[in-house]
Amino acid sequence: QVQLVESGGGSVQPGGSLRLSCTVPGIIFRFNDMGWYRQAPGKQRELVAGISISGSTNYADFVKGRFTISRDDAKSTVVLQMNNLKPEDTAVYFCNRLLSPWAWGQGTQVLVSS
Numbered sequence: 707q708v709q710l711v712e713s714g715g716g717s718v719q720p721g722g723s724l725r726l727s728c729t730v731p732g733i734i735f736r737f738n739d740m741g742w743y744r745q746a747p748g749k750q751r752e753l754v755a756g757i758s759i760s761g762s763t764n765y766a767d768f769v770k771g772r773f774t775i776s777r778d779d780a781k782s783t784v785v786l787q788m789n790n791l792k793p794e795d796t797a798v799y800f801c802n803r804l805l806s807p808w809a810w811g812q813g814t815q816v817l818v819s820s
Contacts, residue, residue, distance in 0.1 A: 708734065708808040712801055715814030718791055726786040726814055728801030735782035739804040742775060742786045744797035745813070755786060756804050768794075791818045 714726040726742065741756035755765045755775040763775050774787040784801055798813035 708732070710801055710808065710811035712799060712811055712814040715799060715816045717817040717819065719820050720792055720818055722791050722818070723787070723789045724791065724816060726788065726799055726801075726816075728784045728786075728811075730782045730784070730801075732782070735777075735784075736779040740777060740784045741802060741804045742784070743800045743802060744795075744816075745800070746794075746797040749797075751800070753804075754799070757784065788816070791816075793818045793820075 708730060710728060710730060712726060712728045714724060716724060718724055737759065739756060739758045742754045743751050744754050745751040753766060754769055755763065755773055757763050757775045757777050765773060772790045777784045796816060796818050798815050800810055800813040802808055802810060
């Protein structure tokens with residue numbers, strides 16, 4: 707069973723930055739398109755950004771120009787760089803593959819507040 711481990715969350719003021727990281731153990735990482743998702747209190751989980759095995763990226767409109775997703779296949783890691791954070795970005799952030807998600811990890815909490 708794949709165990710996803712997200713890290714890097716925290717509390718920041720509006721306009722601040724955070725860098726989230728997710729490690730996927732084993733060699734399966736490089737064969738999967740990966741994504742970052744988030745779930746705010748009382749809302750459904752939504753896709754924030756995705757990256758294919760070839761490195762192509764796509765972003766939800768609400769984070770375009772502010773967030774950057776990247777991957778390091780050698781380290782089996784996917785990173786989400788978040789800049790110019792807004793209060794509405796407050797959520798628990800999860801990583802998972804884009805198709806047929808594995809079991810969800812604990813996620814990492816992001817709180818944006820002044």
